[in-house]
Amino acid sequence: xxxxxxxxxxxxxxxxxxxxxxxxxxxxxxxxxxxxxxxxxxxxxxxxxxxxxxxxxxxxxxxxxxxxxxxxxxxxxxxxxxxxxxxxxxxxxxxxxxxxxxxxxxxxxxxxxxxxxxxxxxxxxxxxxxxxxxxxxxxxxxxxxxxxxxxxxxxxxxxxxxxxxxxxxxxxxxxxxxxxxxxxxxxxxxxxxxxxxxxxxxxxxxxxxxxxxxxxxxxxxxxxxxxxxxxxxxxxxxxxxxxxxxxxxxxxxxxxxxxxxxxxxxxxxxxxxxxxxxxxxxxxxxxxxxxxxxxxxxxxxxxxxxxxxxxxxxxxxxxxxxxxxxxxxxxxxxxxxxxxxxxxxxxxxxxxxxxxxxxxxxxxxxxxxxxxxxxxxxxxxxxxxxxxxxxxxxx
Numbered sequence: 001x002x003x004x005x006x007x008x009x010x011x012x013x014x015x016x017x018x019x020x021x022x023x024x025x026x027x028x029x030x031x032x033x034x035x036x037x038x039x040x041x042x043x044x045x046x047x048x049x050x051x052x053x054x055x056x057x058x059x060x061x062x063x064x065x066x067x068x069x070x071x072x073x074x075x076x077x078x079x080x081x082x083x084x085x086x087x088x089x090x091x092x093x094x095x096x097x098x099x100x101x102x103x104x105x106x107x108x109x110x111x112x113x114x115x116x117x118x119x120x121x122x123x124x125x126x127x128x129x130x131x132x133x134x135x136x137x138x139x140x141x142x143x144x145x146x147x148x149x150x151x152x153x154x155x156x157x158x159x160x161x162x163x164x165x166x167x168x169x170x171x172x173x174x175x176x177x178x179x180x181x182x183x184x185x186x187x188x189x190x191x192x193x194x195x196x197x198x199x200x201x202x203x204x205x206x207x208x209x210x211x212x213x214x215x216x217x218x219x220x221x222x223x224x225x226x227x228x229x230x231x232x233x234x235x236x237x238x239x240x241x242x243x244x245x246x247x248x249x250x251x252x253x254x255x256x257x258x259x260x261x262x263x264x265x266x267x268x269x270x271x272x273x274x275x276x277x278x279x280x281x282x283x284x285x286x287x288x289x290x291x292x293x294x295x296x297x298x299x300x301x302x303x304x305x306x307x308x309x310x311x312x313x314x315x316x317x318x319x320x321x322x323x324x325x326x327x328x329x330x331x332x333x334x335x336x337x338x339x340x341x342x343x344x345x346x347x348x349x350x351x352x353x354x355x356x357x358x359x360x361x362x363x364x365x366x367x368x369x370x371x372x373x374x375x376x377x378x379x380x381x382x383x384x385x386x387x388x389x390x391x392x393x394x395x
Contacts, residue, residue, distance in 0.1 A: 100131060
């Protein structure tokens with residue numbers, strides 16, 4: 001009985017000494033690492049796993065060296081085996097915590113709450129994917145090491161290794177879909193095709209990449225629904241990424257109006273309206289006649305905004321304002337159907353009416369700037385070169 005009491009006392013003393021040493025290291029690290037973000041993160045997030053791992057290791061050594069009187073006993077082997085398993089598990093916890101601290105420190109250097117955050121979102125996506133992968137690897141290795149402490153498992157391992165080829169083929173066939181998604185997730189993280197917080201259009205839905213894992217992607221749709229897709233979807237099917245290079249985007253608002261619409265006056269009203277709202281980023285404001293068939297004229301307003309959310313609100317504001325402007329100030333431009341009645345010889349009254357003034361045709365150089373998408377401004381010239389090519393290379 002006395003031997004058992006000595007063993008329990010030795011274990012308690014070892015645990016107390018370990019906790020004391022860990023606390024000393026914790027306080028010294030906190031004191032001398034105040035100016036270091038890495039040291040601060042270590043003291044905050046790695047303290048608890050360090051305590052547990054140090055305590056379990058100290059107890060394991062105390063029990064091993066204080067139970068010499070019971071060598072060969074089954075209870076000693078069982079107890080030491082359990083302590084070894086605990087040491088392996090707590091050590092894996094400590095290693096995972098250290099890796100998470102390093103990743104969090106790296107992420108802290110890249111802010112995503114700034115307007116130009118494309119590079120930060122790319123780094124954040126890659127770090128998050130690496131974190132999930134490293135934790136998964138640590139868990140698998142830990143389970144493998146713990147299993148190898150059992151003699152029966154080590155004996156089975158030799159036979160398994162001899163048939164590793166067959167097992168590998170069977171496992172690959174069984175987990176083909178899972179492995180495909182895992183590799184697709186890694187491809188997305190490092191190909192920069194899609195990142196966290198990217199605005200995308202998938203399956204006809206407009207939303208934001210909320211979560212990106214090794215097996216699935218969560219898209220937060222604009223109305224707070226969640227669209228969950230396998231990562232392989234983004235490597236095998238086309239989708240729209242509105243923030244691939246920058247957050248600023250263009251959007252349109254179309255109107256079907258009567259031929260009596262004063263185009264230039266409507267263009268000037270659009271310019272006046274967008275200049276009075278903070279939703280417009282000042283880049284593009286264009287009004288063009290894109291179609292004139294079926295008795296109506298189709299007007300397209302092209303505007304720009306700093307991000308997709310602002311663009312949506314701006315497009316709705318443009319529609320609301322121009323609809324009210326046409327209704328209140330140019331009612332003759334509202335969509336309508338015309339009927340003309342002629343005499344028995346199909347002569348129409350307007351055939352004898354001379355125009356009040358000759359129609360004046362604007363030359364290309366006289367077109368106003370806000371009537372041209374591919375030209376008329378620095379942004380329009382850049383768009384012209386991107387979609388048409390430099391002027392000297394045009395046919």
